Amino acid sequence: MWVAAPTATQAADGLGPLYNARSCATCHPRGAGGRPPDPAVEGDQGVGYAIKLNDDPVYGRQIQSNAVLRQVIEGRPRVTYREEEIRFPDGAIVRLRRPTPVVTDLGYGPLAEATVMSARVPPRVHGMGLLDRIPAGEIEAEAARQAAAAGPVAGRVNRVTVAGKPEVGRFGWKAMHPTLDHQDAEAFSLDIGMSTPAFRDPWGDCTPVQTACRAAPHGDSKQFEGLEIPSTVIGLIDGYLRDLPPDGSLEASKDKAGIALFIDTGCAACHRPSWRTAVAPAHPSLSDRDIFPHSDMLLHDLGPGLADALPMGEARGQDWRTTPLWGLNRLAAKDGQLSLLHDGRARSVTEAILWHGGEAEEAKGRFMNLPAEARKRLVRYVLGL
């Protein structure tokens, strides 16, 4: 939990001046995912719901919805929905909600004409340490295998440049972060407004136009490498995340009929069931083991229904990283009230599948044509992961 500078406790100050939340856990409670605001509940902000921007000249890369004393918040992220009905060939009906993100109470004037918004909920962050240990070369090999195979599925690596070096992106909804360190450091900057070795500005996402924010006291201190969050603290947080296990999903599923459906329907083409982690003697619990995240860690074009207009690295608007499906087992009882997909629009696994298009159009079609019993079985398999 971080507080505003200046304070007596230099180790904990430097929050903001503009920020979204005071701690990682506000948005990632016990590693679970977040949710969008509920438009039916006045003032509800959801959990960790954030609106990303394409570098607005005033607002920067994200709307910060909180501010320390005497600073002005940038705005309040909200969402409105339009309901749509989808009818299955067997007559079953599912209602989808199509979101439009909005920001109310803009504190620094209108957004620039060219600015686009993309809403995101925090993903589940269990099993990050294991995903971090999938060898980059294996992810590249998976992309090559898909490119060579027939059919619509052709995942691509998001190549991102960090400190002048090209790396394989793997974290975030568009796989724009190559390492946990990088993802966490950006969270400190954009979400909490604190400086780290990778993002050295103590004012986080404040632009030069936001002079009051830039002039406010900050928490950089000599004893912490001239920063608010020194590399040792980043190391501790990475260590914590690395060790959050993916909750019961570390075994191969025993549901043979479920896995057969998952493969035959075409889900496994992207949601690759298993990987083997690299040998890492320093981390025996992460080293050289079979894991079952159900993701190929690649970007796929999922069509216009899910697209935003905010490219990240080599990910275009319509490209998203295959979401690892492990960890849903803890939430199975909530199917119907879940917040799935990058902006939390899907309330159930079935809704999430129905939003798939583009490279996943055929798989979705096969799902819709399954008998009701088989659809249920497939959903149960996904929720068992």
Ligand code: HEC
């Ligand atoms: C304001 C809410 C908020 C705060 C605070 C926050 N996060 Fe996040 N986090 C998010 C959102 C939203 C995403 C998804 C971003 C994206 O990919 O567009 C995310 C993504 C992540 C991911 C990537 C997970 C994956 O599946 O690839 C990790 C890891 C993570 N956050 C760790 C942290 C850590 C560590 C902190 C504290 C330093 C933190 N977050 C603080 C909202 C938050």
Ligand code: HEC
């Ligand atoms: C072409 C690749 C591809 C195929 C085929 C595919 N998916 Fe996905 N899946 C994705 C991507 C990419 C996302 C992330 C989309 C987003 O968040 O906007 C995703 C997201 C999901 C989610 C949401 C997870 C979460 O935590 O938000 C579920 C559930 C899911 N897929 C299940 C399935 C099932 C079941 C099938 C088979 C019927 C399937 N998918 C087929 C690529 C694919």
